[in-house]
Amino acid sequence: MKAAATWLRKLIYTWDWRQASLVALSGVLMAIALPPLSLWPLAWVGLVPLWWVVVATPSIALAAAYGLLWGLVYYGISLAWITHLHPLMWMGVPWLSSVAIALSAWIFIVIWGSVCIAAWGGAIAWLTHRWPGRRVWTVLAGTALWCTLETLRNYSPLDWSPLSLSQSPNNLWILHLTRLSGPQIISAILVATNGLLAVVLTPHSLIPSSFPSSHLLIPASRRRSLALTACALVFASHLLGARLYAQAAPAAAGQSLTLGLVQGNVPTREKLTPQGVRQALEGYTEGYRSLVEQGVAAVVTPEGALPQLWNPNSPQLAAMLQTVGQAGVPLWLGTFAPVPGEGRTQYTQSILELRTDGQYHGRYNKVQLVPLGEYIPFEALLGRLISRLSPLDSYLVPGQPMQQFETSVGKVTVGICYESAYSRLFRRQTRAGGEFVVTASNNDPYPVWMMQQHHGFDVLRAVESDRWALRVTNTGLSGLVDNHGRTLWLGEPQTYLVHRAELERRQTLTPYVRWGDWLTPLLLGLTVAWGWWGVSR
Structure with missing residues (x-):
């Protein structure tokens, strides 16, 4: 305990507010590159101050602290929407507890992301001190480590705001690079470009007196070559993306499809009441009938459209099944479906395809459940401390990662809500034959x-x-995006609407869909090989 207190005092004593300000500025620049501001060009220079500080910091622990600060700023801003969980008084939660739940959820996920950046900052400082003259190799190592940490975090229950999101939805040329190796290729290019610029533009004033200038400053001729390398990386990545954009193969003849969606706009605080259930039933039934008249092949509803446990004999579901039977058009219904098995009945967050026989045929069960909202991690420890936000009497269970949504119009790649941040779930379904994407x-x-x-x-x-x-939501934003990433239609938020969407079914397999993220292990391999070669010399 005494040693920890001594370490903390030393850390505070060596803290440099000028460097901390640069780190905070870097976090702000990267955060506003994300939607909704979408100032995506800032992402190509926004990490430069962070690189400066962690490389020039003589203490590994202090560099990790600066990395933690960057994460707190970046994730704190980009994830501030989580605090809109409050108010929860409609659930019977006292006002103070409602605020505590919202703030706790926000702080927890912000710290989770920030710890990863702290590990990155400490590692870069260690590499710089261990091999101080190898700046370009450090940039490669930093790029590989950043991609590795993002990948590992994407296998955890909590993930959001990767660097690749800073280029979406506007920088379409760069987005097309994801067809090669997934979203990590964007993160790799951004981190590497910022790292090279940081090497070129390192200011003398940032170098501490205890650090030899020769370790961080390089000759002018080398600076020029590295500056050209950074510019070439930016130019070449956009040029390659533009070529991929132009080379997309056209869809085969006869692959067009018309689907309908209903944006019910029933707030959660209302749809969990008997009146809200009636409103949802009326809204989705009316929207379904309207779209059937427009000649759609199927009608899609959002996550939890009818917030009830699946029971075909209940009056509400029986009425909807009767409507589907009379109209003869499949309905993809968001609901809670039971999991067959013995013992206590468990449920999944599901999309079911209802057909004219009154049964569901296709079924997709949500894989990536929301912690605290759909289940409580470490339930024995946290169950008594956290109020559950699910309308069910029992906790949800996740679906199987390798499942496929088989429908009357073919195989579909499906994601439910939070799963949109998990690229690997979409890749598996697409590789197994998914012809288009639906997110509910x-x-x-x-x-x-x-x-x-x-x-x-x-x-x-x-x-x-x-x-x-095709993106269908309860309160917005519902929309339609083509395979180039162009948003063809985007509905008004917080409005009831129905929409008839025409899209294409495609069977192509991109390199990413075929082989996954091969770039991250390649970067790690190059880092180790180059590092070993440098040490052996």
């Missing part, structure tokens, strides 16, 4: 700018898989 979300009670971030993820999923994507 609730998005209430979050603000419009969160919906814009969510839309940015769906644009990424459409481009990397070379698939059209």
Whole structure:
């Protein structure tokens, strides 16, 4: 305990507010590059101050602290929408507890992302001190480590705001690079470009007196060559992206498809009441009938469209099944479906395809559940401390990662809400035959700018898989994106609407869909090989 206190005092004593300000500025620049502001050019220079500081910091622990600060600023801003969980008084939660729940959820996920950046900052400082004269190799190592940390975080229950989101939905040329190796290729190019610029532009004033200038400053001729390398990387990546944009193969003849969507706009605080259930039933039934008259092949509803446990004998579901039987057009219904098995009945967050026989045929179960909202991690520890936000009497269970949504119009790649941030889930389904993407979300009670971030993820999923994507939500933003990432239609948020969407079914397999993220292990391999070669010399 005494040693920890001594370490903390030393850390505070060596803290440099000028460097901390640069790190905070870097976090702000990267955060506003994300939707909704989408100032994506800032991402190509926004990491430079962070690189400066962690490389020039003599203490590894202090560099990690600066990395933590960057994460707190970046994730704190980009994830501030989580605080809109408050108010929860409609659930019977006291006002103070409602504020505590919203703030706790926000702080927890912000710290989770920030710890990864702290590890990155400490590692870069260690590499710089261990091999101080190898700046370009450090940039390569930093790029590989950043991509590795983002990849590992994407296998965890919590992930959002990767660097690749800063280029979506506007920088379509760069987005097309994801067809080669997924979203990590964008993160790699951004981190590497910023790292090279940081080497070229390192100011003398940032170098501490205890650090030899020769370790961080390089000759003018080398600076020019590295500056040209950074510019060439930016230019070449955009040029390659433009070529991929232009080379997309056209869809085969007869692959057009017309789907309908209903944006119910029933807020969560209302749809969990008997009156809200009636409103949802009326709204989705009316929208379904309207779209059937327009000649759609199927009608899609959002996540939890009818917030009830699946029971075909219940009056509400029986009425909807009767409507589908009379109209003869499949309905993709968002609901809670039971999991067959013995013991206590468990449920999944599901999309079911209802057909005219009154049964569901296709079924997709949500894989990536929302912590605290759909289940409680470490339930024995946290169960008594956190109020659950699910309308169910039992916790949800996740679906199987390798499942496929088989429908009357073919195989579909599906994501439910939060899953839009998990590219690997979409890749598996597309590789197994998914011909287009459908994402079903609730998005209430979050603000419009969160919906814009969510839309940015769906644009990424459409481009990397070379698939059209239909986005249907409860409160917005519903939309249609083509396989180039162009948003063809975007509905008004917080409005009831129905929409008839025409899209294409595609069977192409991009390199990313075929082989996954091969770039991250390649970068790690190059880092180790180059490092070993340098040490052996």
